[in-house]
Amino acid sequence: MSAIEKLKSNFPQSIIAIGNSAGQDYVLIKSEDLKKIALFLKNELGFEFLMDLTCVDYKGYPGREEKHRFEMAYQFYSFNNKERVRLKVPVEESSPSVASLASLWLSADWYEREVYDMYGIHFSGHPDLRRILMYEEFQGHPLRKDYPLKGRQPRIPERK
Protein backbone atom coordinates (compact mmCIF):
# COMPACT_ATOMS: atom_id res chain seq x y z
CA MET A 1 0.00 0.00 0.00
CA SER A 2 1.59 3.22 -1.10
CA ALA A 3 1.80 6.29 1.10
CA ILE A 4 -0.75 8.09 -1.04
CA GLU A 5 -3.29 5.29 -0.59
CA LYS A 6 -2.72 5.40 3.16
CA LEU A 7 -3.30 9.14 3.15
CA LYS A 8 -6.47 8.57 1.16
CA SER A 9 -7.89 6.08 3.63
CA ASN A 10 -6.86 8.10 6.70
CA PHE A 11 -7.81 11.58 5.55
CA PRO A 12 -10.62 11.22 3.01
CA GLN A 13 -12.01 14.63 3.97
CA SER A 14 -8.73 16.50 3.58
CA ILE A 15 -7.78 15.45 0.09
CA ILE A 16 -8.93 17.67 -2.75
CA ALA A 17 -7.32 15.77 -5.58
CA ILE A 18 -4.72 13.14 -6.39
CA GLY A 19 -2.75 13.64 -9.56
CA ASN A 20 0.06 12.17 -11.53
CA SER A 21 2.59 14.00 -13.63
CA ALA A 22 5.62 12.51 -15.37
CA GLY A 23 5.07 9.27 -13.46
CA GLN A 24 5.14 10.98 -10.06
CA ASP A 25 2.08 11.12 -7.82
CA TYR A 26 1.05 14.16 -5.87
CA VAL A 27 -1.75 14.98 -3.45
CA LEU A 28 -3.53 18.29 -3.26
CA ILE A 29 -4.78 18.77 0.28
CA LYS A 30 -6.81 21.32 2.15
CA SER A 31 -4.67 24.06 3.59
CA GLU A 32 -6.05 23.74 7.13
CA ASP A 33 -5.07 20.06 7.37
CA LEU A 34 -1.45 20.48 6.27
CA LYS A 35 0.13 20.18 9.69
CA LYS A 36 -1.98 17.16 10.63
CA ILE A 37 -1.04 15.32 7.45
CA ALA A 38 2.63 16.29 7.66
CA LEU A 39 2.73 14.95 11.21
CA PHE A 40 1.12 11.72 10.05
CA LEU A 41 3.65 11.38 7.24
CA LYS A 42 6.52 11.97 9.63
CA ASN A 43 5.45 9.81 12.56
CA GLU A 44 3.26 7.09 11.09
CA LEU A 45 4.61 6.60 7.57
CA GLY A 46 8.29 7.25 8.23
CA PHE A 47 8.84 10.26 5.99
CA GLU A 48 11.60 11.72 8.11
CA PHE A 49 13.02 14.05 5.47
CA LEU A 50 11.38 17.27 4.35
CA MET A 51 13.53 17.48 1.26
CA ASP A 52 12.14 20.62 -0.23
CA LEU A 53 9.40 23.14 0.16
CA THR A 54 8.53 25.74 -2.39
CA CYS A 55 5.73 27.70 -3.95
CA VAL A 56 4.43 28.13 -7.48
CA ASP A 57 2.58 31.22 -8.69
CA TYR A 58 -0.11 30.17 -11.19
CA LYS A 59 -1.27 33.65 -12.14
CA GLY A 60 -1.84 33.58 -15.90
CA TYR A 61 -1.17 29.85 -16.25
CA PRO A 62 -2.80 28.87 -19.54
CA GLY A 63 -6.07 26.93 -19.29
CA ARG A 64 -6.22 26.96 -15.50
CA GLU A 65 -9.62 26.51 -13.85
CA GLU A 66 -8.70 26.42 -10.17
CA LYS A 67 -9.29 29.70 -8.38
CA HIS A 68 -6.35 29.79 -6.00
CA ARG A 69 -3.29 31.64 -7.24
CA PHE A 70 -0.45 29.97 -5.33
CA GLU A 71 0.33 26.38 -4.62
CA MET A 72 2.83 25.21 -2.04
CA ALA A 73 4.73 22.05 -2.96
CA TYR A 74 6.32 19.89 -0.25
CA GLN A 75 8.69 17.06 -1.16
CA PHE A 76 8.92 14.37 1.51
CA TYR A 77 11.31 11.48 1.46
CA SER A 78 11.39 8.28 3.46
CA PHE A 79 14.89 6.84 3.69
CA ASN A 80 13.77 3.44 4.99
CA ASN A 81 11.07 2.88 2.38
CA LYS A 82 12.90 4.74 -0.44
CA GLU A 83 9.68 6.53 -1.19
CA ARG A 84 8.84 10.10 -2.11
CA VAL A 85 5.59 11.98 -1.65
CA ARG A 86 4.66 15.42 -2.90
CA LEU A 87 2.01 17.37 -1.01
CA LYS A 88 0.48 20.41 -2.62
CA VAL A 89 -1.48 23.02 -0.77
CA PRO A 90 -3.62 25.73 -2.36
CA VAL A 91 -3.03 29.28 -1.14
CA GLU A 92 -5.49 32.08 -1.87
CA GLU A 93 -4.25 35.40 -3.20
CA SER A 94 -6.48 37.37 -0.81
CA SER A 95 -4.98 35.85 2.33
CA PRO A 96 -1.69 34.19 1.40
CA SER A 97 -1.16 32.19 4.56
CA VAL A 98 -0.40 28.60 5.40
CA ALA A 99 0.64 26.72 8.55
CA SER A 100 4.35 26.58 9.31
CA LEU A 101 6.11 23.24 9.56
CA ALA A 102 9.03 24.72 11.48
CA SER A 103 7.96 22.96 14.65
CA LEU A 104 8.18 19.57 12.91
CA TRP A 105 11.31 20.02 10.80
CA LEU A 106 14.14 22.40 11.64
CA SER A 107 14.90 22.87 7.94
CA ALA A 108 11.45 24.35 7.36
CA ASP A 109 12.63 27.50 9.12
CA TRP A 110 14.85 28.72 6.25
CA TYR A 111 12.81 27.13 3.47
CA GLU A 112 9.73 29.03 4.62
CA ARG A 113 11.66 32.24 5.01
CA GLU A 114 12.71 31.94 1.39
CA VAL A 115 9.14 31.36 0.23
CA TYR A 116 7.99 34.33 2.30
CA ASP A 117 10.74 36.44 0.76
CA MET A 118 10.09 35.39 -2.83
CA TYR A 119 6.27 35.04 -2.80
CA GLY A 120 5.00 36.88 0.25
CA ILE A 121 3.29 33.83 1.72
CA HIS A 122 2.85 34.07 5.47
CA PHE A 123 3.54 31.04 7.59
CA SER A 124 1.49 31.06 10.74
CA GLY A 125 3.46 29.74 13.69
CA HIS A 126 6.86 30.42 12.16
CA PRO A 127 9.31 31.47 14.90
CA ASP A 128 11.16 34.17 12.96
CA LEU A 129 9.59 35.03 9.61
CA ARG A 130 11.69 37.62 7.78
CA ARG A 131 13.42 38.03 4.44
CA ILE A 132 16.41 35.82 3.75
CA LEU A 133 17.81 36.48 0.26
CA MET A 134 16.60 40.03 -0.35
CA TYR A 135 17.26 42.92 1.98
CA GLU A 136 14.76 44.17 4.51
CA GLU A 137 13.78 47.31 2.59
CA PHE A 138 13.04 45.42 -0.63
CA GLN A 139 9.56 46.15 -1.94
CA GLY A 140 7.44 43.37 -3.39
CA HIS A 141 8.19 39.70 -3.90
CA PRO A 142 10.46 38.94 -6.85
CA LEU A 143 9.23 35.49 -7.89
CA ARG A 144 5.59 36.53 -8.17
CA LYS A 145 4.52 36.52 -11.79
CA ASP A 146 3.47 40.18 -11.59
CA TYR A 147 6.90 41.30 -10.43
CA PRO A 148 8.67 42.60 -13.56
CA LEU A 149 11.79 40.81 -14.80
CA LYS A 150 13.79 44.01 -14.67
CA GLY A 151 11.99 45.64 -11.77
CA ARG A 152 13.64 48.68 -10.20
CA GLN A 153 13.76 49.34 -6.48
CA PRO A 154 13.79 52.66 -4.66
CA ARG A 155 17.11 53.77 -3.19
CA ILE A 156 17.71 53.00 0.45
CA PRO A 157 18.29 56.11 2.54
CA GLU A 158 21.89 56.56 3.64
CA ARG A 159 22.84 56.43 7.29
CA LYS A 160 22.86 59.73 9.07
Next chain:
Amino acid sequence: MNTFEKIKKIAAPGIVEKAEDGRLVLNMGPSHPAMHGIVKIYLTLNGERIEDSDVEIGYLHRGFEKTCENINYNQVIPYTDRLNYVSPFINNVGYALAVEKLMGVDIPERAKYLRVIMSEISRITDHLTCIGANAMELGAFTVYFYLINAREALYKLGDSVAGGRITPNYTRIGGVSRDLPEGFEDEVKKAFSILTKNLDDSEKLLSRNRIFYDRLRNTGKITKEEAISYSFTGPLLRACGVPYDVRKDEPYLVYDRFDFDIPVCSEGDNYSRYLVRLEEIKQSMSIVKQALKQIPSGEIKNPDYNVSLPEKKDVYGNIEALIAHFKLTFEGPKPPAGEVYFPVEGGNGELGFYIVSDGTHKPWRVRVRPPCFPLTSALSRMIKGGYVADIIATFGQLNMIGGELER
Protein backbone atom coordinates in the same frame (compact mmCIF):
# COMPACT_ATOMS: atom_id res chain seq x y z
CA MET B 1 12.74 41.22 20.91
CA ASN B 2 14.32 38.12 19.36
CA THR B 3 18.04 37.46 19.39
CA PHE B 4 18.51 38.72 15.89
CA GLU B 5 16.85 42.05 16.60
CA LYS B 6 18.88 42.38 19.72
CA ILE B 7 22.18 41.57 18.03
CA LYS B 8 21.46 43.61 14.98
CA LYS B 9 20.46 46.69 16.88
CA ILE B 10 23.76 46.65 18.65
CA ALA B 11 26.04 45.36 15.93
CA ALA B 12 24.97 46.94 12.66
CA PRO B 13 26.58 50.39 12.94
CA GLY B 14 30.00 49.24 14.07
CA ILE B 15 31.99 46.06 13.91
CA VAL B 16 32.42 45.27 17.57
CA GLU B 17 30.20 46.50 20.34
CA LYS B 18 29.77 45.61 23.96
CA ALA B 19 26.28 44.58 24.95
CA GLU B 20 24.84 45.92 28.20
CA ASP B 21 25.55 42.75 30.13
CA GLY B 22 29.21 42.59 29.13
CA ARG B 23 28.86 40.08 26.34
CA LEU B 24 30.54 40.89 23.07
CA VAL B 25 28.63 41.28 19.84
CA LEU B 26 30.64 40.67 16.71
CA ASN B 27 29.87 40.89 13.00
CA MET B 28 31.79 38.17 11.21
CA GLY B 29 31.85 38.62 7.44
CA PRO B 30 30.79 39.03 4.73
CA SER B 31 34.21 40.50 3.88
CA HIS B 32 36.09 37.94 5.89
CA PRO B 33 38.39 35.53 4.06
CA ALA B 34 37.04 32.51 5.89
CA MET B 35 33.42 33.42 5.21
CA HIS B 36 34.12 33.12 1.47
CA GLY B 37 32.94 36.65 0.94
CA ILE B 38 29.21 36.11 1.01
CA VAL B 39 28.01 35.03 4.42
CA LYS B 40 27.70 37.14 7.51
CA ILE B 41 27.30 35.85 11.03
CA TYR B 42 26.07 37.99 13.89
CA LEU B 43 27.74 36.52 16.93
CA THR B 44 27.04 36.98 20.59
CA LEU B 45 30.17 36.00 22.45
CA ASN B 46 30.85 35.25 26.04
CA GLY B 47 34.62 35.41 26.09
CA GLU B 48 35.70 33.08 23.28
CA ARG B 49 32.53 31.03 23.44
CA ILE B 50 29.63 31.50 21.05
CA GLU B 51 26.41 31.99 22.96
CA ASP B 52 24.16 32.75 20.06
CA SER B 53 24.41 33.60 16.40
CA ASP B 54 22.40 34.51 13.37
CA VAL B 55 23.55 33.64 9.85
CA GLU B 56 22.75 36.16 7.15
CA ILE B 57 22.88 35.19 3.48
CA GLY B 58 21.77 36.84 0.26
CA TYR B 59 24.93 38.55 -0.93
CA LEU B 60 25.14 36.43 -4.10
CA HIS B 61 21.47 36.21 -5.04
CA ARG B 62 21.22 36.56 -8.81
CA GLY B 63 17.62 35.65 -9.51
CA PHE B 64 18.39 32.35 -11.24
CA GLU B 65 14.87 31.02 -10.76
CA LYS B 66 13.27 34.19 -12.11
CA THR B 67 15.60 34.18 -15.11
CA CYS B 68 14.66 30.59 -15.92
CA GLU B 69 11.01 31.54 -16.26
CA ASN B 70 11.90 33.88 -19.10
CA ILE B 71 14.17 31.77 -21.29
CA ASN B 72 13.77 28.45 -23.05
CA TYR B 73 14.68 25.06 -21.69
CA ASN B 74 18.09 24.71 -23.34
CA GLN B 75 19.09 28.26 -22.42
CA VAL B 76 18.81 27.36 -18.75
CA ILE B 77 21.77 24.96 -18.96
CA PRO B 78 24.58 27.56 -18.98
CA TYR B 79 23.00 29.14 -15.90
CA THR B 80 23.09 25.81 -14.08
CA ASP B 81 26.90 25.82 -14.45
CA ARG B 82 26.89 28.73 -12.07
CA LEU B 83 24.91 27.03 -9.32
CA ASN B 84 27.60 24.87 -7.79
CA TYR B 85 30.57 26.21 -9.69
CA VAL B 86 33.02 23.66 -8.39
CA SER B 87 30.99 20.73 -9.67
CA PRO B 88 29.19 22.23 -12.68
CA PHE B 89 28.66 18.98 -14.61
CA ILE B 90 26.40 17.58 -11.90
CA ASN B 91 24.12 20.61 -12.16
CA ASN B 92 23.97 20.26 -15.94
CA VAL B 93 23.10 16.59 -15.60
CA GLY B 94 20.50 17.12 -12.86
CA TYR B 95 18.65 19.75 -14.81
CA ALA B 96 18.73 17.82 -18.09
CA LEU B 97 17.46 14.67 -16.39
CA ALA B 98 14.56 16.56 -14.82
CA VAL B 99 13.46 18.02 -18.15
CA GLU B 100 13.88 14.67 -19.89
CA LYS B 101 11.77 13.00 -17.23
CA LEU B 102 9.09 15.65 -17.77
CA MET B 103 9.20 15.09 -21.53
CA GLY B 104 9.36 11.32 -21.16
CA VAL B 105 12.39 10.98 -23.44
CA ASP B 106 15.28 8.61 -23.02
CA ILE B 107 18.89 9.25 -23.99
CA PRO B 108 21.37 6.89 -25.68
CA GLU B 109 23.53 4.62 -23.52
CA ARG B 110 26.76 6.37 -24.45
CA ALA B 111 25.38 9.74 -23.33
CA LYS B 112 24.41 8.22 -19.98
CA TYR B 113 27.96 6.99 -19.45
CA LEU B 114 29.40 10.34 -20.50
CA ARG B 115 27.18 12.07 -17.95
CA VAL B 116 28.26 9.66 -15.24
CA ILE B 117 31.97 10.10 -16.04
CA MET B 118 31.78 13.88 -16.02
CA SER B 119 29.60 13.93 -12.87
CA GLU B 120 32.10 11.83 -10.97
CA ILE B 121 35.03 13.96 -12.11
CA SER B 122 33.02 16.93 -10.88
CA ARG B 123 32.38 15.29 -7.54
CA ILE B 124 36.13 14.84 -7.10
CA THR B 125 36.84 18.50 -7.90
CA ASP B 126 34.13 19.51 -5.43
CA HIS B 127 35.62 17.47 -2.60
CA LEU B 128 39.18 18.55 -3.44
CA THR B 129 38.17 22.20 -3.24
CA CYS B 130 36.40 21.66 0.05
CA ILE B 131 39.26 19.81 1.74
CA GLY B 132 41.91 22.09 0.20
CA ALA B 133 40.24 25.35 1.19
CA ASN B 134 39.42 24.02 4.64
CA ALA B 135 43.05 22.97 5.20
CA MET B 136 44.30 26.35 3.97
CA GLU B 137 42.01 28.21 6.33
CA LEU B 138 43.37 26.13 9.18
CA GLY B 139 46.94 26.97 8.22
CA ALA B 140 47.96 24.08 5.97
CA PHE B 141 48.74 26.10 2.86
CA THR B 142 50.82 23.38 1.18
CA VAL B 143 47.88 21.02 1.09
CA TYR B 144 45.84 23.63 -0.71
CA PHE B 145 48.40 23.78 -3.52
CA TYR B 146 48.61 19.99 -3.74
CA LEU B 147 44.86 19.59 -4.02
CA ILE B 148 44.32 22.54 -6.33
CA ASN B 149 47.04 21.12 -8.54
CA ALA B 150 45.07 17.88 -8.74
CA ARG B 151 41.87 19.81 -9.32
CA GLU B 152 43.45 21.67 -12.19
CA ALA B 153 44.38 18.36 -13.86
CA LEU B 154 40.72 17.34 -13.61
CA TYR B 155 39.47 20.72 -14.81
CA LYS B 156 41.62 20.22 -17.89
CA LEU B 157 39.85 16.93 -18.52
CA GLY B 158 36.53 18.73 -18.33
CA ASP B 159 37.91 21.41 -20.59
CA SER B 160 39.00 18.87 -23.20
CA VAL B 161 35.52 17.27 -23.21
CA ALA B 162 33.18 20.24 -22.90
CA GLY B 163 35.26 23.27 -23.86
CA GLY B 164 35.15 25.00 -20.49
CA ARG B 165 37.02 24.55 -17.22
CA ILE B 166 34.32 25.57 -14.81
CA THR B 167 31.48 26.57 -17.12
CA PRO B 168 31.19 23.50 -19.33
CA ASN B 169 27.55 23.87 -20.44
CA TYR B 170 27.85 20.20 -21.31
CA THR B 171 24.42 18.59 -21.40
CA ARG B 172 21.59 19.25 -23.79
CA ILE B 173 17.99 18.16 -23.41
CA GLY B 174 18.23 14.66 -24.91
CA GLY B 175 21.98 14.10 -24.65
CA VAL B 176 25.31 15.86 -24.36
CA SER B 177 27.01 18.48 -26.50
CA ARG B 178 30.20 16.62 -27.47
CA ASP B 179 31.74 13.19 -27.42
CA LEU B 180 35.02 12.38 -25.70
CA PRO B 181 38.14 13.70 -27.45
CA GLU B 182 40.73 11.27 -28.79
CA GLY B 183 43.01 9.73 -26.18
CA PHE B 184 40.71 10.73 -23.32
CA GLU B 185 41.29 7.50 -21.45
CA ASP B 186 45.06 8.09 -21.32
CA GLU B 187 44.47 11.65 -20.16
CA VAL B 188 42.26 10.34 -17.36
CA LYS B 189 45.00 7.92 -16.33
CA LYS B 190 47.54 10.75 -16.24
CA ALA B 191 45.21 13.06 -14.31
CA PHE B 192 44.36 10.30 -11.83
CA SER B 193 48.02 9.55 -11.20
CA ILE B 194 48.55 13.25 -10.38
CA LEU B 195 45.45 13.13 -8.18
CA THR B 196 46.55 9.97 -6.38
CA LYS B 197 50.00 11.42 -5.69
CA ASN B 198 48.64 14.76 -4.45
CA LEU B 199 45.93 13.10 -2.42
CA ASP B 200 48.34 10.67 -0.75
CA ASP B 201 50.67 13.50 0.14
CA SER B 202 47.81 15.60 1.52
CA GLU B 203 46.42 12.70 3.46
CA LYS B 204 49.79 12.13 5.09
CA LEU B 205 50.07 15.81 5.91
CA LEU B 206 46.55 16.12 7.30
CA SER B 207 44.92 13.02 8.69
CA ARG B 208 47.08 12.55 11.80
CA ASN B 209 48.34 16.10 11.95
CA ARG B 210 47.91 17.38 15.47
CA ILE B 211 46.70 20.84 14.54
CA PHE B 212 44.33 19.65 11.82
CA TYR B 213 43.04 16.74 13.87
CA ASP B 214 42.48 18.73 17.04
CA ARG B 215 40.66 21.49 15.24
CA LEU B 216 38.32 19.14 13.36
CA ARG B 217 37.72 16.40 15.91
CA ASN B 218 34.60 17.07 18.01
CA THR B 219 33.92 20.47 16.50
CA GLY B 220 30.81 21.42 14.58
CA LYS B 221 29.05 18.34 15.91
CA ILE B 222 25.47 17.49 15.09
CA THR B 223 23.43 14.46 16.04
CA LYS B 224 21.86 12.11 13.54
CA GLU B 225 18.32 13.10 14.55
CA GLU B 226 19.04 16.79 14.21
CA ALA B 227 20.79 16.28 10.89
CA ILE B 228 17.70 14.53 9.54
CA SER B 229 15.43 17.22 10.90
CA TYR B 230 17.60 19.82 9.17
CA SER B 231 17.21 17.84 5.89
CA PHE B 232 20.96 17.20 5.67
CA THR B 233 22.08 15.16 2.69
CA GLY B 234 25.44 14.25 1.20
CA PRO B 235 28.75 13.96 3.06
CA LEU B 236 27.46 15.79 6.15
CA LEU B 237 24.57 13.38 6.61
CA ARG B 238 26.79 10.38 5.91
CA ALA B 239 29.24 11.66 8.52
CA CYS B 240 26.35 11.27 11.01
CA GLY B 241 25.87 7.64 10.09
CA VAL B 242 23.00 7.71 7.60
CA PRO B 243 24.11 6.04 4.36
CA TYR B 244 21.78 8.04 2.16
CA ASP B 245 23.08 8.59 -1.35
CA VAL B 246 20.78 9.19 -4.33
CA ARG B 247 23.14 7.20 -6.55
CA LYS B 248 22.49 4.06 -4.47
CA ASP B 249 18.98 4.63 -3.18
CA GLU B 250 17.32 5.78 -6.38
CA PRO B 251 19.88 5.00 -9.08
CA TYR B 252 19.61 7.29 -12.08
CA LEU B 253 21.53 7.09 -15.36
CA VAL B 254 23.60 3.89 -15.09
CA TYR B 255 24.78 4.06 -11.48
CA ASP B 256 23.32 0.63 -10.76
CA ARG B 257 25.97 -0.94 -13.00
CA PHE B 258 28.98 0.11 -10.95
CA ASP B 259 30.52 -1.39 -7.89
CA PHE B 260 31.10 1.35 -5.34
CA ASP B 261 30.65 1.97 -1.64
CA ILE B 262 29.02 4.73 0.35
CA PRO B 263 31.40 5.74 3.15
CA VAL B 264 29.81 6.59 6.50
CA CYS B 265 31.11 7.75 9.86
CA SER B 266 29.25 7.86 13.12
CA GLU B 267 30.65 10.89 14.93
CA GLY B 268 28.93 13.70 13.01
CA ASP B 269 31.83 16.09 13.56
CA ASN B 270 34.11 17.92 11.16
CA TYR B 271 36.75 15.21 11.12
CA SER B 272 34.18 12.61 10.04
CA ARG B 273 33.14 14.89 7.21
CA TYR B 274 36.74 15.13 6.09
CA LEU B 275 37.13 11.35 6.16
CA VAL B 276 33.90 10.78 4.25
CA ARG B 277 34.94 13.20 1.52
CA LEU B 278 38.38 11.63 1.26
CA GLU B 279 36.91 8.19 0.74
CA GLU B 280 34.31 9.47 -1.70
CA ILE B 281 37.06 10.82 -3.94
CA LYS B 282 38.50 7.31 -4.15
CA GLN B 283 35.10 5.79 -4.85
CA SER B 284 34.44 8.32 -7.60
CA MET B 285 37.78 7.51 -9.21
CA SER B 286 36.78 3.86 -9.23
CA ILE B 287 33.42 4.72 -10.86
CA VAL B 288 35.13 6.70 -13.61
CA LYS B 289 37.51 3.80 -14.31
CA GLN B 290 34.63 1.31 -14.44
CA ALA B 291 32.57 3.61 -16.67
CA LEU B 292 35.44 4.04 -19.11
CA LYS B 293 35.70 0.25 -19.36
CA GLN B 294 31.99 -0.27 -19.88
CA ILE B 295 31.16 2.68 -22.13
CA PRO B 296 29.55 1.56 -25.39
CA SER B 297 30.03 3.34 -28.71
CA GLY B 298 27.12 5.02 -30.44
CA GLU B 299 25.00 8.15 -30.50
CA ILE B 300 25.34 10.86 -27.86
CA LYS B 301 21.93 12.45 -28.25
CA ASN B 302 18.33 11.44 -28.78
CA PRO B 303 17.68 11.43 -32.54
CA ASP B 304 14.13 12.79 -32.13
CA TYR B 305 13.80 16.13 -33.93
CA ASN B 306 11.47 17.38 -31.18
CA VAL B 307 14.20 16.97 -28.60
CA SER B 308 17.68 17.63 -29.90
CA LEU B 309 19.25 19.50 -32.78
CA PRO B 310 19.77 17.50 -35.99
CA GLU B 311 23.25 16.94 -37.42
CA LYS B 312 24.56 19.79 -39.56
CA LYS B 313 24.69 17.60 -42.68
CA ASP B 314 20.98 16.85 -42.27
CA VAL B 315 20.15 20.50 -41.74
CA TYR B 316 21.74 21.32 -45.09
CA GLY B 317 20.45 18.13 -46.70
CA ASN B 318 16.74 17.79 -45.94
CA ILE B 319 13.83 20.06 -45.18
CA GLU B 320 12.57 18.31 -42.02
CA ALA B 321 15.93 18.72 -40.34
CA LEU B 322 16.12 22.34 -41.44
CA ILE B 323 12.71 23.09 -39.92
CA ALA B 324 13.60 21.19 -36.74
CA HIS B 325 16.84 23.12 -36.48
CA PHE B 326 14.99 26.39 -36.89
CA LYS B 327 12.24 25.50 -34.40
CA LEU B 328 14.65 24.15 -31.79
CA THR B 329 16.96 27.13 -32.04
CA PHE B 330 14.23 29.74 -31.79
CA GLU B 331 11.84 27.98 -29.45
CA GLY B 332 13.52 24.92 -28.00
CA PRO B 333 11.96 21.72 -26.77
CA LYS B 334 8.41 21.83 -25.41
CA PRO B 335 7.67 19.49 -22.53
CA PRO B 336 3.98 18.74 -21.94
CA ALA B 337 2.19 20.66 -19.19
CA GLY B 338 2.95 19.10 -15.83
CA GLU B 339 5.53 19.02 -13.10
CA VAL B 340 8.45 16.90 -11.99
CA TYR B 341 10.91 16.66 -9.11
CA PHE B 342 14.19 14.99 -9.96
CA PRO B 343 17.02 14.49 -7.46
CA VAL B 344 20.63 13.69 -8.23
CA GLU B 345 23.58 13.32 -5.89
CA GLY B 346 25.51 16.57 -6.00
CA GLY B 347 28.86 17.27 -4.37
CA ASN B 348 27.11 18.48 -1.23
CA GLY B 349 24.10 16.20 -1.23
CA GLU B 350 20.76 15.91 -2.90
CA LEU B 351 20.46 18.38 -5.73
CA GLY B 352 16.83 18.45 -6.82
CA PHE B 353 15.12 20.21 -9.69
CA TYR B 354 11.41 20.86 -9.38
CA ILE B 355 10.14 22.01 -12.75
CA VAL B 356 6.60 23.08 -13.61
CA SER B 357 5.73 23.34 -17.28
CA ASP B 358 2.75 25.02 -18.91
CA GLY B 359 3.33 23.29 -22.24
CA THR B 360 5.21 26.16 -23.86
CA HIS B 361 8.91 26.42 -24.60
CA LYS B 362 9.66 28.36 -21.42
CA PRO B 363 9.57 26.74 -17.99
CA TRP B 364 6.75 28.03 -15.79
CA ARG B 365 8.80 27.48 -12.67
CA VAL B 366 12.26 26.08 -12.02
CA ARG B 367 13.01 25.42 -8.39
CA VAL B 368 16.42 24.18 -7.34
CA ARG B 369 16.78 22.32 -4.10
CA PRO B 370 20.30 23.43 -3.26
CA PRO B 371 22.01 20.87 -1.03
CA CYS B 372 23.94 23.46 0.98
CA PHE B 373 20.89 25.60 1.82
CA PRO B 374 19.69 23.32 4.64
CA LEU B 375 23.32 22.76 5.66
CA THR B 376 23.93 26.48 6.05
CA SER B 377 20.67 26.85 7.95
CA ALA B 378 22.15 24.54 10.58
CA LEU B 379 25.40 26.51 10.87
CA SER B 380 24.08 28.47 13.85
CA ARG B 381 23.24 25.23 15.60
CA MET B 382 26.61 23.63 14.82
CA ILE B 383 28.76 26.48 16.11
CA LYS B 384 26.74 27.16 19.24
CA GLY B 385 28.75 26.65 22.40
CA GLY B 386 32.04 26.35 20.54
CA TYR B 387 34.97 28.70 20.14
CA VAL B 388 35.15 31.45 17.53
CA ALA B 389 38.05 29.61 15.89
CA ASP B 390 35.84 26.55 15.36
CA ILE B 391 33.61 28.53 13.03
CA ILE B 392 36.39 28.40 10.43
CA ALA B 393 36.67 24.63 10.62
CA THR B 394 32.91 24.07 10.61
CA PHE B 395 32.15 26.55 7.87
CA GLY B 396 34.90 25.05 5.71
CA GLN B 397 33.60 21.51 6.10
CA LEU B 398 30.05 22.72 5.44
CA ASN B 399 31.27 23.48 1.92
CA MET B 400 28.88 26.35 1.43
CA ILE B 401 28.78 27.25 -2.26
CA GLY B 402 27.29 30.70 -2.77
CA GLY B 403 26.10 30.02 -6.30
CA GLU B 404 23.69 27.29 -5.31
CA LEU B 405 22.92 28.60 -1.84
CA GLU B 406 21.40 31.83 -3.12
CA ARG B 407 20.83 31.13 -6.79
